[in-house]
Structures are given as structure tokens and as C-alpha cells.
Amino acid sequence: MEKDQVHVFAPATVANMVCGFDVLGFALDRPGDEVRIRKVDKPGVHLVDITGDDGRLPREATKNTVSASVLTYLQHLGRSDVGVEIELHKQMPIGSGLGSSAASTVAGLFAINTLLGNPLSREELLPFAVQGEELACGHGHADNVAPALMGGITLIRGYAPLDVVKLPAPSSLFASVVFPHVDVPTRDARQMIRKKVALKDAVTQWGNIAGLVAGLYSSDYELIGRSMHDVLIEPTRAILIPEFYEMRRVAEEEGALGFGISGSGPSVFAFAQSEETAARITAAVQRLLGQQGIESNGYVSGINTTGPKEIDD
Incomplete structure (x- = not known):
């Protein structure tokens, strides 16, 4: 069931976990980023507000990882009829090594998917998140976006094709x-x-x-x-x-x-x-x-x- 607006939180992540360069990562309870997305009559993706970034992030919809990922998602679904306004509220530091761009991208994708009634699974959203990482830092890796999107601890077994395995998280860890x-x-x-x-x-x-x-x-x-x-x-x-x-x-x-x-x-x-x-x-x-x-x-x-x-x- 589609909604008119959605407010989403996505978590920060720790990638590599010391020995697992580019293949291991886990999600944190905090910090994280928030995205608000709402339907509007004008088709297309409109990035209307960003807070908490000190003006460092691009405001153009095609260059910001959140709006660009949403745009790619809508194109994949063939939903050119959909118009949305996006607000990104950064609740975590940029350039911290805590998956700042991944949290924003995942929040945007989870929000648009929820808005449209969840036509895709989280696993199906993951390639769009990886594309967002490539836009943000020049390298389309999944060790931040996978745990941010799937939760818990994740292992990237391979990239061709992308193969993500969820690992158990001991309750006392x-x-x-x-x-x-x-x-x-x-x-x-x-x-x-x-x-x-x-x-x-x-x-x-x-x-x-x-x-x-x-x-x-x-x-x-x-x-x-x-x-x-x-x-x-x-x-x-x-x-x-x-x-x-x-x-x-x-x-x-x-x-x-x-x-x-x-x-x-x-x-x-x-x-x-x-x-x-x-x-x-x-x-x-x-x-x-x-x-x-x-x-x-x-x-x-x-x-x-x-x-x-x-x-x-």
C-alpha cells in the first residue's frame, strides 16, 4: 500500500571490522541519518532541503547520493509518473569513517520503497545503494551499505554477482x-x-x-x-x-x-x-x-x- 509521506532513519556502520577489508561490516544503533520523503504532483525527484552538512553536500538531485539513488530506483520501476520531495537530515559526521554516505543513501532508498508499498525487497535495493556509494566516493563497495540496509553483521562474499551473507551477532557484543x-x-x-x-x-x-x-x-x-x-x-x-x-x-x-x-x-x-x-x-x-x-x-x-x-x- 502506497503512502503520501515517509520519515526514515538509517544507521551508521563500521566497515572492515579490522581484518575484513571491503568484505565485513556491521550496523550501529547510533548515530545515523534521517530522510523525509513525500509525494508531490510534479513528476521527478526534487531535493528540497539538507541539514547538518555545513553546506558540504551537493544540492543537485542528480549529484546527491540520496536523490540520485531514488531517481535510479524510480527509473528501474518505470515510475516516471511519481513526483517526490526529499529532505535529508544529517545526524552523523561526514568523513568520519562511519558510512555517512551509505546511511543517507540507504535512508533514501528505504524511504522511497516504503512510500511505494515496498515493491522491492531489501536484497533488491542493495545494488542501487552500491551505485550510490560509487557516486559518493568513487568506489562501489558494499561493506557499509549492506549492513546499513540489512542490519546486523554482513559478509560480502563476492561482487560478481553481488553476494551478501548475514552473520550472527552475539547478544552481548x-x-x-x-x-x-x-x-x-x-x-x-x-x-x-x-x-x-x-x-x-x-x-x-x-x-x-x-x-x-x-x-x-x-x-x-x-x-x-x-x-x-x-x-x-x-x-x-x-x-x-x-x-x-x-x-x-x-x-x-x-x-x-x-x-x-x-x-x-x-x-x-x-x-x-x-x-x-x-x-x-x-x-x-x-x-x-x-x-x-x-x-x-x-x-x-x-x-x-x-x-x-x-x-x-
Whole structure:
């Protein structure tokens, strides 16, 4: 059943999960982005308002990831008769490494699909979200949009064709997330990555990914922790993040199961076996950054297993 207007929240996400570069990610309870979409008589997609972005996002409907994804979605359905106005309300920092563009894109797609009575499943929406990521950052990866759209923890088994697997999220697993107010552009972080790696390092990485997945299935928190090590990407990207190794040391002292970079950074995250431990880790890491004169945002979250959701106004 179609609606006249919809208000949607979509969550921030942590991609890579330390050892799973471009293939693993999970959704957070907060922060996230909100989209309001309503039907209008004039056909087409009209982006009428953006808040919370400090004027950084494009206002043209074909260049903003939210409206462009909605436009592609409508073209796919052959619904040239539909006219919508979109408002995007950014509730999370841009360039944080927390899937900001993914949250916005997923919120827009979930909203338009809900508005039109859900003609497509979430799995069918995923390729449109990946296209939105390509527009936003030049690389159509799914490790942010998949958990944002599907909820929980996701594994991107392959891209040709796109194959997404939902992994179990142990109920006692909590995330501590800290966003230091430093600039690490996604494109720059990706360009630093080595194009060739030693076979022994690749084998180590494969073992850690397999161990992490096995730990999630068995709720083996010790296995989860000892698998969260990255020998391929983190050593290079950590250079861009001030106090990275000190933050990891502090997090581990407070009981972190594992610690690493969220996406391309600068946000960092730790897994903990309780909400209280995650809160202690967040406070300790923020305290360390504050001592170095670096402002930050801190979040404590369970694994968001629902993904986007409609908000009742």
C-alpha cells in the first residue's frame, strides 16, 4: 500500500571490522541519518532541503547520493509518473569513517520503497545503494551499505554477482566508537593501500577473517578478539590517525576484545563483551584524545540488527 509521506532513519556502520577489508561490516544503533520523503504532483525527484552538512553536500538531485539513488530506483520501476520531495537530515559526521554516505543513501532508498508499498525487497535495493556509494566516493563497495540496509553483521562474499551473507551477532557484543576530529579523506586512505601483498601476510589475514566469522557463529568472544588483527591495511592507514596505537593500548587496558579503524578512518572502534565495558573504553579513548588537544565524538552501541526503520512523527 502506497503512502503520501515517509520519515526514515538509517544507521551508521563500521566497515572492515579490522581484518575484513571491503568484505565485513556491521550496523550501529547510533548515530545515523534521517530522510523525509513525500509525494508531490510534479513528476521527478526534487531535493528540497539538507541539514547538518555545513553546506558540504551537493544540492543537485542528480549529484546527491540520496536523490540520485531514488531517481535510479524510480527509473528501474518505470515510475516516471511519481513526483517526490526529499529532505535529508544529517545526524552523523561526514568523513568520519562511519558510512555517512551509505546511511543517507540507504535512508533514501528505504524511504522511497516504503512510500511505494515496498515493491522491492531489501536484497533488491542493495545494488542501487552500491551505485550510490560509487557516486559518493568513487568506489562501489558494499561493506557499509549492506549492513546499513540489512542490519546486523554482513559478509560480502563476492561482487560478481553481488553476494551478501548475514552473520550472527552475539547478544552481548557491544561496540565502542570514537570519531576524532581530524581529516582522513576516504579517497586518500584508499590510495595508500598496497597493490601487492606477501603470501604469508595474505594467509594470516585469511585465517583471521575465518576465525572472526567462526567466533561470531559460536559466540566465542576470546576467538573474536584474537582474530581482530590486520596485517595488510591497518599498518598503512594507522599513519593517518593521530594517537592510533595509544588509543588501542588504552582500549585494551579497559577490556577491549579487539580494536581497529572504522572504514578508512579516522573513527576507531572496539568490541566489548558488555555495554559497561564499551562505555569505559569510549570514555578512556576520548580522555586520551582530549589530553592531546583533539576533540572527538563518542558512541556506545549494540549491534543494530534491524537496519533502517520508519519513524512515526
